[in-house]
Amino acid sequence: MTLDARPNKSHGRVGAIRSLLDSDFAHAFLHSKLAVAAALVTLTLVLVAALAPAIAPHDPFDLKSLNLLDSRLPPAWAQDGDLRYLLGTDEEGRDVLSAILYGTRISLTVGVLSVAFAAVLGIALGLCAGYAGGTIDALIMRAADVQLTFPAILIALLLDGTLRALFGARRSEILEFWVLVISIGLSFWVQYARTVRGSTLVEKGKDYVLAARLIGLHPALILVRHILPNVLGPVLVIATINLALAIITEATLSFLGVGLPPTQPSLGTLIRIGNDFLFAGEWWIAIFPGVTLAVLIVAINLLGDWLRDALNPRLR
């Protein structure tokens, strides 16, 4: 009963790609129908969102193109529906389908940007805290503890409200957008910081760091070039799960009226607008964006779940 030992030769890039395709990781991915489906859905939504300006049948923001006579139309397959507006229109005559396309784009953009911001901030603080130790570490961790006492939504709300009050009347769309990104990002940095700090503490004691210090490398260089690549592993999993949370937070803030305004609506804003018309029987204005949002988040969550299981050495 002999089996050939697995071929262990990888020549350069071709070999690397082949061994990646042959690895347990790729195998698990391709064999998990859910993961593949989730990835496809996410990819589709991302693509569609990115191409929104090109493929949307109408431009919901071009006030001149709106026709009030076309307002409040139900979806195309219902009675009174119009094929030009596949999913119906809202009270101003905006095409729901186009609004959803643009809205998804905005939701995804805010989500990704805020996660990136949280990650960069959290990693930076985590590296500093772990490497420097002492007072800096204590300060950062205390701040993290205090922040962790509150759920992210509350912090995001608070920051949003504060920044609005600070900027007062000098509001603009771009400002609101970035205020939102920063608020959400600031409410999520803690997880990254904690994980990275833990890994940094472990790496700090290793020989290669000691060697780098002996050579006289500047601490910042050591952190970025040597320690950072080694602590990034768990960050990926956190980021994927975080993305879903960030999108939910943004949608919630927009729904509450303190997120993105109707002139730059995300899916959350669209749902808020549509909510007012639910009782009037014009359900499509809220339900379609709602379903899109739900599908988007479920797909990202599935991917994140799967990623976490695949990268967990204990479950292999």
Added chain:
Amino acid sequence: MLAFVIRRAVEAALVLLVVALIAFALFRFVGDPINQMVGLETSAEDRAQLRHALGLDDAVLMQFARFVWHAVHFDFGSSYQFKKPVIALIAERFPATLELSVVAALFALALGIPLGVYTAIHRQSLLTKLLLALSLVGISLPTFLIGILLIFVFSVSLQVLPSFGRGDVVALGFWSTGLLTVSGLKAIVLPAVTLGLFQMTLIMRLVRAEMLEVLRTDYIKFARARGLGDRAIHFGHALRNTLVPVITITGLQLGSIIAFAIVTETVFQWPGMGLMFLQAVQNADIPIMSAYLLLVALIFVIINLLVDLLYIAVDPRIRIAARDA
């Protein structure tokens, strides 16, 4: 043991102090309190006089001390919007939020724990797969979306449950409760389910994950090797060991229900603190914002402390370590 409790209490007080600092900073430095209080026509001298009278000229530390002093006496100043003492406004709205939160928490626990146990024990059953799929949806849907969907089904289409308000309330001393009337009970169903659904799925997944881990341990294997029955193993050993770490996380999660209530109260127009806070944010009503912040921090800190004490009571290893500390 006493030393442990005291130490935790001191830590809690420190956290509260930091939050107070933030609340104070909000209060003092965001926008100008004077501008909020007076009209545009007020002269500069009158403003300066008012400023001095309110003590806004004093050293920052002094003002902070005064702020903390007032806070401890539950004096948070007056709301910019309503011109009423903040503490009165909060007292009015607090019962509504608390009742909603408690009912939601009970719902989450009563369903989450049994379902988590079931899905861990019967890993291959159809029901388990269905529940896991639904749970993924449960933690993916934003609370407001759940609320809207529930309203759409039960209020608009089926018309069996109300979609806003609290129903009829009964006043008991300074408390007003909606749980003693039929309309009150009907009114709390949808909001409580909305608020508790996310927590319920979280608890279910957590219990399941923990239990799966526990079922892999050596002592469970040894219990099987001793021929103990499934019931003793699952509901005796496995469940106890599962619940111990679950308690900590669950306790903290349930504390956050109070904060999530903001969204639910908005969707259902539930007259609670959360809705009031949201309006404060929209109108930059700083006194309410900072008071709400402190109150929520206090609640969280108390819950954290209670969870720690509960943990000690339940896990003999910690109990003995704490006793000897």
Added chain:
Amino acid sequence: MTSPLLCVRNLRVEFPTRRATLRAIDDISFDIMPGEVLGVVGESGAGKSVTGAAIIGLIDAPGRIAGGEILLDGQRIDQLPPAAMRSIRGKRIGMVFQDPLTSLDPLYRIGAQIEETIAAHTDLRGEAARRRAISLLAEVGIAAPEIRMDSYPHQFSGGMRQRVVVALALAAEPQLVIADEPTTALDVSVQAQIITLMKRLAQDHHVAIMLITHDMGVIAEAADRVAVMYAGRIVEIGPVQDVVHTPRHPYSQGLMGSIPRLDQSAGRLVAIPGAMPRLDAIPPGCAFHPRCPHAFARCIAEKPSLRPTGAGAAACWLFDVAKVTDGAA
């Protein structure tokens, strides 16, 4: 001649994985007599623990018994439904694991854990069960058992915990106890105590013990017979004195030869060159042939079965055709 308590015949255990099916145990057969102590010795990964797990029916999925029979008192137990197997565990076959700390539920007092086992297998309840639990604790050498009944596992030292574990394994008076590395996690000074305890209890209660370990010293001390395992097969089995002093199989010879001795001075420690093969790369024929100094053509071609060598048996082609040697081939 009494009939054996436990009969294992041609047992095969496999672990299906994505790449291949790994055969952890490849056609092993042995008997355990009532009251006898059979040692099972070998390197890590040789299949010793899997054998114990297979007998008591606790192999971790996806592993499974792929062939052969296990007979307890003449009855097959390898294919019993779960409920029937549960009634055998504890009552007729007990098991002791390696790490006493993780073997005990940290949240329950040990008295409760003992009484629970007693209640599962006997009719004793309440005060009667408690008294039995106390007497069990006293028997395994725990001082002041009435008081220590109410202690938690983490309040005991390692050696005491293992005594408690032994008490738990014996609570329902099984006929066979499988001890999987019972002393490996303990201090050396405590190891001897536990071994002595187990030997005494085995005699007092007429319990057979399957003593799984990689420590030859423990085997020499406690076992009546010993089976040497390699790569999922039994390569030698016989009375412990024979196997330890005059090992027949080249692997056993290497094992015994590699044990350093205090009464001899040697220049170097003797080691067997190479390493035990991974389960997915087991050589054809005799699994040991790549490392064997006496290997010849037949060893590569055919897998040897156990052949009699005096009072024991060895799976080696050197012993074919009634060729009996003493020690050096």
